[in-house]
Amino acid sequence: MPSQTPPQSEKFISIEGIARRYPAPGGTSTTVFENLWLPMRRGEFVCMIGHSGCGKTTVLNILAGLEAPSEGVVIADGQAIEGTSLDRAVIFQGHALLPWRTVLGNVAYAVSSRWRKAGRAEVEARARKAIATVGLAGSEHKRPSELSGGMKQRVGIARALAIEPKILLMDEPFSALDALTRGTLQDEVRRICVETGQTVFMITHDVDESIYLADRIVLMTNGPGAKVAEIVENPLPKVRDRTQLHHAPGYYALRNHLMDFLVTRSKTLRDAMPPGYDQRHPPVIRPSLSETDAAALLGAEAPALRA
Amino acid sequence: MAASLSLRAGFLSLALLVAFLLTWQIAVSGTAKTEAMDPEYAALMGASATTGKSAMPGPLDVGATIWKHLRDPFYDRGPNDKGLGIQLAYSIGRVALGYGLAVIVAIPIGFLIGMSPLMGRALDPFIQLLKPVSPLAWMPLALYTIKDSGLSAIFVIFICSLWPMLINTAFGVAGTRREWLNVARTLEVGPFRRAVTVILPAAAPTILTGMRISIGIAWLVIVAAEMLVGGTGIGYFVWNEWNNLSITNVITSILVIGLVGMILDQVLARAQRLITFPE
Numbered sequence: 001m002p003s004q005t006p007p008q009s010e011k012f013i014s015i016e017g018i019a020r021r022y023p024a025p026g027g028t029s030t031t032v033f034e035n036l037w038l039p040m041r042r043g044e045f046v047c048m049i050g051h052s053g054c055g056k057t058t059v060l061n062i063l064a065g066l067e068a069p070s071e072g073v074v075i076a077d078g079q080a081i082e083g084t085s086l087d088r089a090v091i092f093q094g095h096a097l098l099p100w101r102t103v104l105g106n107v108a109y110a111v112s113s114r115w116r117k118a119g120r121a122e123v124e125a126r127a128r129k130a131i132a133t134v135g136l137a138g139s140e141h142k143r144p145s146e147l148s149g150g151m152k153q154r155v156g157i158a159r160a161l162a163i164e165p166k167i168l169l170m171d172e173p174f175s176a177l178d179a180l181t182r183g184t185l186q187d188e189v190r191r192i193c194v195e196t197g198q199t200v201f202m203i204t205h206d207v208d209e210s211i212y213l214a215d216r217i218v219l220m221t222n223g224p225g226a227k228v229a230e231i232v233e234n235p236l237p238k239v240r241d242r243t244q245l246h247h248a249p250g251y252y253a254l255r256n257h258l259m260d261f262l263v264t265r266s267k268t269l270r271d272a273m274p275p276g277y278d279q280r281h282p283p284v285i286r287p288s289l290s291e292t293d294a295a296a297l298l299g300a301e302a303p304a305l306r307a
Numbered sequence: 308m309a310a311s312l313s314l315r316a317g318f319l320s321l322a323l324l325v326a327f328l329l330t331w332q333i334a335v336s337g338t339a340k341t342e343a344m345d346p347e348y349a350a351l352m353g354a355s356a357t358t359g360k361s362a363m364p365g366p367l368d369v370g371a372t373i374w375k376h377l378r379d380p381f382y383d384r385g386p387n388d389k390g391l392g393i394q395l396a397y398s399i400g401r402v403a404l405g406y407g408l409a410v411i412v413a414i415p416i417g418f419l420i421g422m423s424p425l426m427g428r429a430l431d432p433f434i435q436l437l438k439p440v441s442p443l444a445w446m447p448l449a450l451y452t453i454k455d456s457g458l459s460a461i462f463v464i465f466i467c468s469l470w471p472m473l474i475n476t477a478f479g480v481a482g483t484r485r486e487w488l489n490v491a492r493t494l495e496v497g498p499f500r501r502a503v504t505v506i507l508p509a510a511a512p513t514i515l516t517g518m519r520i521s522i523g524i525a526w527l528v529i530v531a532a533e534m535l536v537g538g539t540g541i542g543y544f545v546w547n548e549w550n551n552l553s554i555t556n557v558i559t560s561i562l563v564i565g566l567v568g569m570i571l572d573q574v575l576a577r578a579q580r581l582i583t584f585p586e
Contacts, residue, residue: 066489084492096486100508100584109504113494145585163494 011075012042012199013063013167017280018072020058032058033226034071037280038218043197047210049258050220051266056203060171063201064090077166086114089165091173095156097144104140107131107159114163130162131155134188150181157189161196168193170202174209186212187242194238207258211251212240218282219261221270228282229269232257235286257285328366335365364555372555373562387547389539391563397539399567401457401532402525405464409521413469414514417476418502421510427477434473442467442528446535456536460529467528468521475517479510508584515579522575526568541567 019034032055040046048056061067062074065084074081076088089110097106107127112118115126131140134154144152153173160168173189174182190213193200204210210217217232235250245251277283310318338359344352355362364372380392420427442463449459483506491501533542541564548556 064493066492084495086493086495088493090489090493092486092489094486096484096490098487098490098505098508099586100582110494113496143585 011039012044012077013040013201014075015039015059015063016073016075018059018062018069018074020055020062020067021070030224032223033220035279036072036226036228037282038228038231040199040201043199045193045198045200045202045213045215046218047202047204047214047216048218048220049205049207049210049262050226051205051222051262054220054223054226054266056220057171060090060169060201060203063167064088064169066090086163087166089160089163089168091153091156091160091168091170093171093173093175095144095149095152097152097155097159099144102141102143103131103136103147103155103158104128106144106155107162110159111162126162127158130158133161133192134158148181149177150185153177153185154188157185157192161192166199168198168200170200172203172205175204175206182209183242189213190240205262207255207262210258211236211254212242212245216284217258219258219266221266223270225270227270227273227279229261229265229273231282231284233284233286332365332367335361335363337361362554364558368555369558372559376559386538389544391541391544391559394539394541394544395563395567398529398533398541401461401540402464402522402529402571405461406468406522406525408461408465409468409472409525410518412465413472413517414476417473417514417517418480418506420473420477421480421483422502422506427481434470438470438474442524443531443535446532450536456538460532460536460540463532464525464529468525471520471524472514472517475520476510476514479513479517480506482513483509508582511582512579512584515575515582519572519575519579522571523568526564526571530564 015036015038018036020032021029021034022032024030032053036059038059048059050056058067062069063076063081065081065088076085081088098109101109104124104127107130108123111123111126111130115123118126128137128140131137134157136151136154136158139147139151144155147155153176156173170189174185177185186209192198193213200213202210202213211234214234215238216234219229219232221227221229232254235254236245236248240248339355339361341357341359344356349357354360376391380390382388382390383393416430420430445463445466446459449462450456453459453462487505487509488501491505496504529540530542530545533540534546537543537546541560545557545560545564548560
């Protein structure tokens with residue numbers, strides 16, 4: 001069931017009717033998505049899940065200002081997004097470090113771009129602080145080629161955090177890492193974001209990652225013509241322990257719901273949306289705890305979630 | 308085999324050199340049949356006619372000549388008799404000037420072409436047409452317009468160094484990774500700072516490759532250009548010694564030209580290693 005429109009104060013970021021079309025051979029155009037609406041709250045961690053080709057990365061690039069939507073606007077903190085901004089930091093999938101600069105050099109580059117008049121000492125101090133936050137103190141003078149994949153992505157995170165952005169945008173930041181490193185980095189990101197109250201928009205296709213990290217999970221149907229099928233509120237407590245997460249009430253119901261979506265509903269929903277579906281107000285699904293508890297205990301087969 | 312590869316390669320090089328020098332020495336030490344001739348004519352014809360000695364100098368003759376040049380490289384006894392060092396200095400000076408001018412012109416234009424697809428497309432026909440022209444074909448035009456043979460040689464060096472640098476710079480700039488450019492964009496880095504802090508370091512290895520190709524071509528062309536314009540320079544020296552029938556000096560010049568070319572190449576190779584970043 002569609003939820004109430006969130007009050008205006010809750011719309012820290014508001015995606016309003018954006019579309020993205022690419023020219024196709026024969027003078028026609030391919031529509032990746034159109035009339036996409038999505039609100040985000042301040043301090044919220046939002047994960048977007050969907051299959052390849054549903055336009056997740058395009059949505060993120062539009063939020064970053066790297067791409068312009070074919071139609072519609074995005075309002076961030078009361079202002080329409082026109083181009084890139086230092087208020088919106090991006091953590092790229094492939095870390096995107098400048099290989100000719102050291103760890104400190106990469107982070108300092110971002111810092112000196114943010115505070116152009118800052119002196120050398122201040123830039124270095126801020127950069128060192130950000131590097132320490134991601135646990136890389138002592139590696140400041142290493143070059144990216146000397147770092148492991150996980151460490152490189154830590155530098156990418158430090159660079160994004162160093163400019164104190166209002167919004168952090170992450171495009172599958174951990175997908176190229178091994179499982180162990182990915183887990184550690186997820187812990188770090190979760191800790192940093194909870195501590196600083198950072199607003200985060202993250203793209204992933206890892207269901208467990210979204211459950212562990214997100215406050216709300218946006219489900220995209222398959223493209224072309226992708227839609228926001230629903231926004232799932234994560235019922236798990238804000239303080240999450242990775243080792244105990246799968247015992248938390250509601251965990252399995254949520255996980256099964258997401259898996260079912262990825263396996264079947266992402267396709268069926270694209271072809272036919274349920275009656276009453278309104279693209280302007282995608283349904284917000286909020287699992288009811290008592291039922292999911294029961295579902296979790298029973299081993300849960302169906303999505304026992306209630307709007 | 309315990310010795311390292313480079314040690315073994317060194318020994319093999321040395322052995323090949325010794326074998327070559329020995330063969331050379333043996334090949335020129337034989338005497339040919341001499342014909343009876345008028346003694347005055349024989350005196351004019353020299354040793355090869357009177358004693359049957361080979362006209363081709365042996366390695367020892369060349370060695371002696373090199374030693375003579377090394378002992379006094381900078382003498383100046385008039386326009387047709389200058390030390391090898393002076394001739395080389397002229398050549399290196401011309402290459403440095405022409406090549407330097409080419410760097411100043413090629414790198415900014417290469418940046419422009421690499422950053423702007425419009426300019427790239429617009430300038431492409433000119434580059435494609437002018438690139439395959441032998442630099443010496445420019446010489447008459449240069450002599451006619453500049454009216455100075457020294458400057459014309461510099462112009463020819465400029466024009467032959469231009470293309471590899473221009474094309475490599477454009478290629479390197481256009482090939483800057485999108486993700487690095489996106490980093491600069493999300494950090495709101497202005498166009499000038501972006502060019503200097505992202506595109507230049509990213510394209511630098513490719514630019515240096517172009518510069519290395521160019522210095523090689525410039526050093527090839529200067530010899531031919533100086534043969535044409537005459538006066539000074541190692542190219543002129545070679546031609547002059549050919550006219551003097553001093554084969555020892557010609558062989559000496561060949562070695563010296565090779566040596567300088569190698570040094571120029573190695574200097575740029577060193578520079579290239581310095582600015583190449585591991586990924």
